[in-house]
Amino acid sequence: MYSLLLAIIYVAFVSLGLPDSLVGAGWPVMHQDLGVPVAFAGIITMIIAGGTILSSLASERMTRRFGVGVVTAVSVGLTAAALVGFSVSGSFWLLCLWAVPYGLGAGAVDAALNNYVALHFAARHMNWLHSFWGLGASISPFIMSYAITSGLGWSSAYRIVGLAQAVLTFVLIISIPLWGKVRPAPPAGTDAAPDGQPSGAGPSGGGHSHVPLATALRIPGVVLILAAFFAYCALESTAILWASTYLVTDRGVEDATAAAFASLFLLGITGGRFLAGFFADHVGDKHLIRGGFAAVGLGVLLIALPAGTPVPALVGLVVAGLGCAPIYPAIIHSTPVNFGARNSQAVIGIQMAAAYTGSTLAPPTFGVLSTWAGTWIFPLFLAVLVALGLLMSERLNRLVARRADRPAQGPTAGTGVLGTAERKG
Known part of the structure; x- marks a missing residue:
């Protein structure tokens, strides 16, 4: 089953x-x-x-x-x-x-x-x-x-x-009928129901009352992860749309070569997620997010290097794609741990909205900025988004860690950041 x-x-x-x-x-x-x-x-x-x-x-x-x-x-x-x-x-x-x-x-x-x-x-x-x-x-x-x-x-x-x-x-x-029969295995730190099943994990997703949008947004740390998710999806969509143009106009790359390496960015994301699956359970979501943003930052630095050859920029694009790979899945997978199983559907729904907002608004925003300043700002634009995503995710990590240091108070039912345990299986 x-x-x-x-x-x-x-x-x-x-x-x-x-x-x-x-x-x-x-x-x-x-x-x-x-x-x-x-x-x-x-x-x-x-x-x-x-x-x-x-x-x-x-x-x-x-x-x-x-x-x-x-x-x-x-x-x-x-x-x-x-x-x-x-x-x-x-x-x-x-x-x-x-x-x-x-x-x-x-x-x-x-x-x-x-x-x-x-x-x-x-x-x-x-x-x-x-x-x-x-x-x-x-x-x-x-x-x-x-x-x-x-x-x-x-x-x-x-x-x-x-x-x-x-x-x-x-x-x-x-x-x-199968969806309600697969029993979840809640990680340490989530708000589990008395029978060991996380709240809201039943066949209908019920068991607890609806979590309104305003309530979900007030959960400590939700705004931070929304900003991080917005930044990541804005980064990804901007790179997909504008990388080829930047390589041609600012790095002197042939049209066909630029198109090929722009596609390698997407292939890097797809292949990187497949590879990340083999060690994700051992590394943990927090480290996957941190390492992913760091790798994207390295890729952006290579793209921006004022070298006499376009090779560093081409390599940087591939590195950035590989770095992007684990970020999206890890942010989603860590949601029940960070915000509680009873809140996870509401929070993930808002995260999806933030993701689509970022991916919709960022590419045309860069288009407007590049018309005014030039496409040379492409790596700078990406660097700002990398910094925002990394900063917001690290602030969330510190918030979760502080919450874990006060176990005597226990989680705030249905609203608090819950635990620091990474999901292992």
Whole structure:
């Protein structure tokens, strides 16, 4: 039962990544067929991001009421319907309409699945699962490329991925009874229920009352981790979008070489998460986050070196990708430990919203700044985000450590930072 559900979750994470690259991969052809400017891609992505943020914030209430299995199945079903809707859309306004369920489905399933894995599985699975997300995000451009080059058209790529999502929806519906039967193994320091099961870990995610947004934000340390998560996702999305441009305009790298190394940044994240899974349980989330930001900082330094050759910048981009790899999974996986199992769904929902806000706002912000100052500020922009993420995560570590030094007072029920133990398995 445990292995079967875990396999389904792995497939679900691949499915989460599949739609994420479709718009970008197909837009050079799509905007011509639809008769709209290239810049209109930003409208679609903003609608998707808005829906994702809203559903992330609502995920805690939905998961407690209906259960993670139902939320996951319905969310994937929404995404499947939206993708099929994209495939039959002959106008831009229809794409905008279908972008609404696209975003709503993506945010809810992301928050629900991440919290479930954080509560029920070891750190190695969190890293491997996010590696599988990268696999899905890497596959979809090839699907779009095949659809276009074979003469099927961009709509066929959306139809293929949409039907794959529909099949997964059917599998998830059948698997709903399994989600409540896998017993979590709470790490030391979490607020466990009397039977040893963490609060809110039941089949429906219930057992405790809803944690309102305002209450979750008042939990000590939540604002710190939101700032760190915002910084990380802003860093990642900015590097993905602008690295190739920086290499060409400021380091004299050939267009093809710059594109290849920009893709290596993504491959570094995907491969790095796969490798991190082998030692994540032994190193612990706190050290993975700290080491990840440090490695990204080293990569940014190499990118910024005023060398006569672009080699340090190219190497730095790969190093930065590898450093990014464990940060996202480790932040998510450490949430039940830092804030309590009963609060984790609410906090992870807010974290997802912060993540999408950072990844949505940072790239255009850099675009505006680079228009004014020049793309040479690329490594400086990344360095500021690295410093912010590292500073906020280290402040959270100190807060958690101070809380652990006062065991006699015990955790504040449902609101406090809980323990310092790293999850080991």
